[in-house]
Amino acid sequence: xxxxxxxxxxxxxxxxxIADAVVAGGARAILWDVDAQRLETARNELGEKVRVERxxxxxxxxxxxxxxxxxxxxxxxxxxxxxxIIGRRMSLVDIDPAEVDRVLGIxxxxxxxVTRAFLRARANHPDAAIVNLSSIAAGNGGAAGNAxxxxxxGALQSLTFAMxxxxxxxxxxxxxxxxxxxxxxxxxxxxxxxxxxxxxxxxPLHRLGEAADVxxxxxxxLFRAAYTTGEVVTVSGGRK
Ligand code: NAD
Numbered sequence: 699x700x701x702x703x704x705x706x707x708x709x710x711x712x713x714x715x716i717a718d719a720v721v722a723g724g725a726r727a728i729l730w731d732v733d734a735q736r737l738e739t740a741r742n743e744l745g746e747k748v749r750v751e752r753x754x755x756x757x758x759x760x761x762x763x764x765x766x767x768x769x770x771x772x773x774x775x776x777x778x779x780x781x782x783i784i785g786r787r788m789s790l791v792d793i794d795p796a797e798v799d800r801v802l803g804i805x806x807x808x809x810x811x812v813t814r815a816f817l818r819a820r821a822n823h824p825d826a827a828i829v830n831l832s833s834i835a836a837g838n839g840g841a842a843g844n845a846x847x848x849x850x851x852g853a854l855q856s857l858t859f860a861m862x863x864x865x866x867x868x869x870x871x872x873x874x875x876x877x878x879x880x881x882x883x884x885x886x887x888x889x890x891x892x893x894x895x896x897x898x899x900x901x902p903l904h905r906l907g908e909a910a911d912v913x914x915x916x917x918x919x920l921f922r923a924a925y926t927t928g929e930v931v932t933v934s935g936g937r938k
Pocket of ligand 1: 706708710711712730731733754755756780784831832833834875877878879880881
């Protein structure tokens with residue numbers, strides 16, 4: 699049966715690359731994002747194999763309503779909890795509780811509410827799977843001033859382990875931990891291209907990652923990793 703993969707944050711960066719890989723592999727994709735313009739671009743470029751909708755995944759009611767609008771023939775069989783932000787950089791002594799709530803709302807709470815909606819609406823598939831986008835920041839604490847982001851990705855890894863236990867054997871659940879991938883999100887980390895190039899030289903494979911590098915691993919976890927669940931797969935060019 700043809701898979702239908704729901705990808706949050708699917709309009710840009712890693713999410714869009716996952717959508718490209720899903721469609722190239724013959725499956726269909728539903729893309730949810732807050733960026734209406736890039737959603738439209740994705741629809742134009744990927745054609746009838748995708749459906750797009752503007753959904754803020756931190757809004758539980760909006761998620762439930764959007765899932766309710768998906769008809770039976772597009773009921774998702776696979777899920778990628780990919781939408782995420784870095785948030786404002788700040789030291790622990792200046793931490794803003796409102797920013798903690800905002801980043802955890804988009805990076806962690808969304809995974810709970812989107813997964814809940816997916817579980818209630820999904821179509822059965824013989825090898826159903828969920829992939830959560832964590833980060834190597836979960837293991838190394840992240841860049842200076844990004845404690846909220848690092849903690850959010852640690853939470854997502856623990857959630858992955860819990861989901862894998864609870865949803866087995868029906869659904870495999872794994873996480874991806876990318877290193878430094880060359881997408882718009884890095885504009886919140888690096889001042890300019892020169893700083894990114896300098897960092898690339900410190901990575902064992904001597905380059906930043908591409909969104910397609912992560913999408914390749916996502917496609918493997920979604921469609922081919924039939925005996926893998928509850929794992930975190932690192933895609934970082936050797937960076938820890
Ligand atoms: P990106 O900024 O290029 O894309 C993120 C997408 O998520 C955007 O299209 C954005 O509009 C969307 N989004 C943001 N908030 C949303 C919301 N509330 N509801 C719906 N959509 C929303 O970033 P990316 O690099 O593609 O990151 C994708 C995921 O991978 C994120 O979870 C990120 O933390 C993770 N990640 C990225 C890197 C990296 O280096 N790029 C490294 C580790 C982990």
